Amino acid sequence: MAGEKEKSYMCAFCGRWHRESDLTDYCGYRVCWGCLQVETFECEECGKRVPRSEVATFDCDGVEICQTCFDKHYTRCDACGLLLRQDKAHWHTKDGYEHPYCDDCIRELASENDKN
Ligand SMILES: [Zn+2]
Ligand SMILES: [Zn+2]
Ligand SMILES: [Zn+2]
Incomplete structure (x- = not known):
């Protein structure tokens, strides 16, 4: 199936459309990598991704x-x-x-x- 387009989804944070491969699942939402970096971080201790507000x-x-x-x-x-x-x-x-x-x-x- 050449030329089949990858599905796009809206990022739950910025509302922009991204290809599925550019999105990460975060608490059941699809979030783009850029937003994930800005809005969340990975805790060194528990390894969980948590909102920036909880740093x-x-x-x-x-x-x-x-x-x-x-x-x-x-x-x-x-x-x-x-x-x-x-x-x-x-x-x-x-x-x-x-x-x-x-x-x-x-x-x-x-x-x-x-x-x-
Ligand atoms: Zn985004
Ligand atoms: Zn932690
Ligand atoms: Zn000291």
């Missing part, structure tokens, strides 16, 4: 993690804001609460405590 990380973190995974597995250094895995963070009790610290900040904190 819990910043550009400078170098990874993109969804809010659900962040709450479950991640935290931020109390001193410098660095993204940390909860099991890799150094927990230090301050004002009756456990605060997470990165490698550098816990070292600094320890040396400050030594001075006192």
